[in-house]
Amino acid sequence: MSRRKRSAIAARWQAPAPVFAALGDETRLSLVAKLCAGQPRSISQLTAGTRLTRQAITKHLRVLESAGIVHGVRTGRESLFEFDPQPMEQIKNYIDLVSEQWDQTLSRLKLFVER
Amino acid sequence: MNDRIEKRIELKAPVSRVWRALTDHREFGEWFRVRLEGPFVPGQVARGQITHPGYEHLKWEAVVQKIEPERLFSFTWHPYAIDPKMDYSQETPTLVEFRLEKTPTGTLLVLTESGFDKIPSNRRLEAFRMNDGGWAAQMKNIESHVAQKA
Numbered sequence: 001m002s003r004r005k006r007s008a009i010a011a012r013w014q015a016p017a018p019v020f021a022a023l024g025d026e027t028r029l030s031l032v033a034k035l036c037a038g039q040p041r042s043i044s045q046l047t048a049g050t051r052l053t054r055q056a057i058t059k060h061l062r063v064l065e066s067a068g069i070v071h072g073v074r075t076g077r078e079s080l081f082e083f084d085p086q087p088m089e090q091i092k093n094y095i096d097l098v099s100e101q102w103d104q105t106l107s108r109l110k111l112f113v114e115r
Numbered sequence: 116m117n118d119r120i121e122k123r124i125e126l127k128a129p130v131s132r133v134w135r136a137l138t139d140h141r142e143f144g145e146w147f148r149v150r151l152e153g154p155f156v157p158g159q160v161a162r163g164q165i166t167h168p169g170y171e172h173l174k175w176e177a178v179v180q181k182i183e184p185e186r187l188f189s190f191t192w193h194p195y196a197i198d199p200k201m202d203y204s205q206e207t208p209t210l211v212e213f214r215l216e217k218t219p220t221g222t223l224l225v226l227t228e229s230g231f232d233k234i235p236s237n238r239r240l241e242a243f244r245m246n247d248g249g250w251a252a253q254m255k256n257i258e259s260h261v262a263q264k265a
Contacts, residue, residue: 020231095231098194099120102226105147106124109224112146113128113136 019087022067027052028060032083035070040082119229127221134185137213149175157182161190180210188213194228 023029031046047057061081064070068087073080126133136142140151144163148170151163157179165173177192191208209230216223 091231095120098228099122101194102120102122102228106122106224106226108146108148109133109136110124110126112142113126113132 018067019069019091022063022069025060025063027056028064031057031060031064032069035081035083036085038083040073040080042078042080046081119227119231122224122226124224124226125218125221126224130185130215130217130222133215133222133224134188137188137215138182151175155179155182155188155190177211178208186215 023032027050030050034046035041043054043058043061046061047054050057061070061072065072065081068084070081071084073082136146138155140154140161143149143155144151144166148167149163149165151161153161155161159179161175161177161179163175165171165175177190180189180191181187189210189212191210194209194211209228212225212227212229214225214227216225
């Protein structure tokens with residue numbers, strides 16, 4: 001198989017690990033839950049009602065940003081964060097691929113034990 | 116959002132036959148398309164070479180978890196970790212479980228793969244139910260989609 005084809009297959013199967021890792025935290029998950037309604041929010045808005053400091057919230061937002069789940073947008077003096085659904089789509093696609101693969105594998109098992 | 120895959124399949128073969136196909140490493144290798152180096156032993160790494168056409172350059176690896184005769188076979192792995200240049204060891208592995216149940220016509224096999232991320236799915240659904248935005252609807256779609264396929 002050509003190197004190009006191999007890397008294309010590998011890319012298709014690339015687990016969106018940074019996205020999974022970024023979501024594997026309660027605080028970040030709650031930030032995503034707040035932002036995925038669609039409305040961009042400021043750090044102050046996101047800090048309000050939590051027991052965390054502004055610095056801590058900012059740190060979590062940076063982790064989400066590096067995974068592409070949120071984007072920072074500047075409006076005047078304030079920094080707002082908005083949700084980007086694309087990385088979540090990637091997770092869905094990945095799980096769909098693994099799921100399809102199981103369908104094929106299990107039909108081979110069926111043939112194997114029923115023959 | 117669903118972080119687990121579940122498949123149920125009816126097999127017209129006795130439980131003992133299906134159990135052998137799952138846990139005998141040579142038989143497993145035939146339908147799973149992997150040439151394994153040795154038998155499955157709980158707690159140990161099972162290694163082999165993939166034999167699936169187009170993927171023969173890849174190694175296969177899993178850590179065997181449970182072997183409960185004719186009932187449960189499970190292992191952890193990195194699903195389709197097929198980029199030879201990539202280090203998957205830092206990622207949390209997923210858990211694959213094969214459960215067998217006797218039926219009037221043969222065997223019901225329930226396969227689950229779970230742990231695609233570290234978030235318990237009930238906790239996450241709760242988080243996403245807190246808003247009624249577009250993403251919540253998307254979650255519903257994914258749920259029914261995965262359910263249909265199962």
